[in-house]
Amino acid sequence: MLNRFIQRAPEHFLSREQIHEVRAGRRGFLAGAFAAAAAAAGHANAQGSAAEGDANILNLPAHSKGLGQPVAARGYGLPSEWEKNLQRRESPGLTRIGQASVSFCPLQGLFGIITPSGLHFERHHQGWWDIDPSKHRLMVNGSDDSLLKRPMVFGMDELMRLPNVSRMHFIECGANTGMEWGNAAVPTVQYTHGMLSCSEFTGVPLRTLLELCGVDFKRAKFILAEGADGSGMTRTIPMSLVMSGEVLVAYGQNGEMLRPENGYPLRLVVPGVQGVSWVKYLRRIEVGDMPYGAKDETIHYVDLMPDGLHRQYTSIQEVKSVVTSPSGGQVLLQKGFHNVTGLAWSGRGKIRRVDVSVDGGRNWTQARLEGPVLSKCLTRFNADFVWDGKPAIFQSRAVDETGQIQPTYNELRKVRASRSIYHNNAIQSWSLEENGEVKNVQV
Numbered sequence: 001m002l003n004r005f006i007q008r009a010p011e012h013f014l015s016r017e018q019i020h021e022v023r024a025g026r027r028g029f030l031a032g033a034f035a036a037a038a039a040a041a042g043h044a045n046a047q048g049s050a051a052e053g054d055a056n057i058l059n060l061p062a063h064s065k066g067l068g069q070p071v072a073a074r075g076y077g078l079p080s081e082w083e084k085n086l087q088r089r090e091s092p093g094l095t096r097i098g099q100a101s102v103s104f105c106p107l108q109g110l111f112g113i114i115t116p117s118g119l120h121f122e123r124h125h126q127g128w129w130d131i132d133p134s135k136h137r138l139m140v141n142g143s144d145d146s147l148l149k150r151p152m153v154f155g156m157d158e159l160m161r162l163p164n165v166s167r168m169h170f171i172e173c174g175a176n177t178g179m180e181w182g183n184a185a186v187p188t189v190q191y192t193h194g195m196l197s198c199s200e201f202t203g204v205p206l207r208t209l210l211e212l213c214g215v216d217f218k219r220a221k222f223i224l225a226e227g228a229d230g231s232g233m234t235r236t237i238p239m240s241l242v243m244s245g246e247v248l249v250a251y252g253q254n255g256e257m258l259r260p261e262n263g264y265p266l267r268l269v270v271p272g273v274q275g276v277s278w279v280k281y282l283r284r285i286e287v288g289d290m291p292y293g294a295k296d297e298t299i300h301y302v303d304l305m306p307d308g309l310h311r312q313y314t315s316i317q318e319v320k321s322v323v324t325s326p327s328g329g330q331v332l333l334q335k336g337f338h339n340v341t342g343l344a345w346s347g348r349g350k351i352r353r354v355d356v357s358v359d360g361g362r363n364w365t366q367a368r369l370e371g372p373v374l375s376k377c378l379t380r381f382n383a384d385f386v387w388d389g390k391p392a393i394f395q396s397r398a399v400d401e402t403g404q405i406q407p408t409y410n411e412l413r414k415v416r417a418s419r420s421i422y423h424n425n426a427i428q429s430w431s432l433e434e435n436g437e438v439k440n441v442q443v
């Protein structure tokens with residue numbers, strides 16, 4: 001369809017005779033006779049118009065005639081050689097050093113809702129580490145002794161003996177789409193929306209640990225989470241989220257241990273809340289009775305409002321969606337049918353509905369939500385599009401189960417102006433030009 005396999009011939013129609021030749025070639029080979037294959041190869045030289053057929057199927061390549069690789073040639077499997085283009089990518093010049101930067105997830109090339117762990121976006125304030133799990137500890141304490149009876153220090157083996165749960169959730173950096181506040185700034189969905197990923201996380205509900213430590217839940221209203229890396233990452237999280245059982249002290253990601261880039265061996269999972277609260281290399285939880293006012297919640301991750309004041313503690317990621325394909329930088333090679341696909345999510349719960357427009361928001365049709373549709377998780381949507389060769393503008397607009405609707409840029413700027421960095425959930429537009437190229441635009 002698009003430029004994922006640009007070398008693939010657009011048409012695959014074969015004549016009845018050609019189909020017969022292909023089948024005869026296979027049988028002939030099995031019988032030890034190569035005549036049919038040779039004839040097929042001869043035919044392949046006459047490769048021409050689409051109506052002639054795709055000659056690739058007429059050849060018997062080496063992999064049809066010899067022995068393949070043995071088992072366990074790779075103890076840990078890797079993607080195909082042909083998929084090398086699908087990579088996390090840095091935005092050059094975004095930060096001075098790579099240790100305080102972001103790598104963006106290639107949303108344009110992914111299917112379904114789960115992000116392969118090796119393509120999960122990365123955001124480090126001071127670089128990543130591969131910490132020895134046998135030496136890692138998690139301390140749970142109170143801001144004063146009356147809030148928590150038994151301060152405790154857990155090793156990984158102790159945590160992993162406790163009852164665990166596995167849940168699928170998205171994580172989105174609060175700064176995702178932050179470069180687009182003023183105008184269309186970056187070319188691809190990888191850079192506009194790629195600080196977004198979704199995994200199945202496994203861990204112990206934080207509530208379980210707090211119960212073990214004897215927390216006074218009537219008076220303890222907040223927790224502070226602290227990471228073990230040099231960034232001094234600390235965030236306040238309201239106890240109400242912890243009490244819901246959703247906040248996890250997680251060690252598992254997509255069936256295996258967390259990747260080092262994503263906080264190995266322990267990270268906090270705070271469903272629906274911006275990524276910065278998902279503290280990696282988690283080393284300490286403190287229970288308190290008021291917000292901590294840490295640096296990463298007072299001067300960073302705040303919203304600059306039209307009156308010049310900053311709004312703090314806007315942690316929930318509001319309803320949002322994006323068409324991931326066709327998207328900026330891709331090329332439609334042909335007129336006719338194209339599947340339009342994308343992702344929708346909300347920090348407030350499930351996605352109720354996604355509408356898609358192909359004319360810049362004048363007309364909308366309801367997209368198909370592909371299951372499962374889970375709370376605070378990515379939801380995949382699909383819609384049909386038949387391209388007549390004329391320009392088009394793709395948009396998607398999500399509605400969540402609380403009735404929140406994703407705003408247009410005009411609607412969002414009326415409330416938030418355009419000098420913010422964080423929490424941009426506006427409708428994204430991709431313009432399809434007559435030559436098939438797709439570009440980032442704002443309408």
Ligand SMILES: Nc1nc2c(c(=O)[nH]1)N[C@H]1C(S)=C(S)[C@@H](COP(=O)(O)O)O[C@H]1N2
Pocket residue numbers: 120121122123124125126171172173174226227228229231233261262263274275276277278279280281282
């Ligand atoms: N210890 C620690 N935790 C951290 C960070 C960090 O730099 N150090 N970055 C935060 C930010 S801003 C985000 S968006 C998420 C990114 O998680 P990821 O790197 O697994 O995608 O981790 C958060 N947790």
Ligand SMILES: [Mo]
Pocket residue numbers: 123172173174175275276
């Ligand atoms: Mo972030």
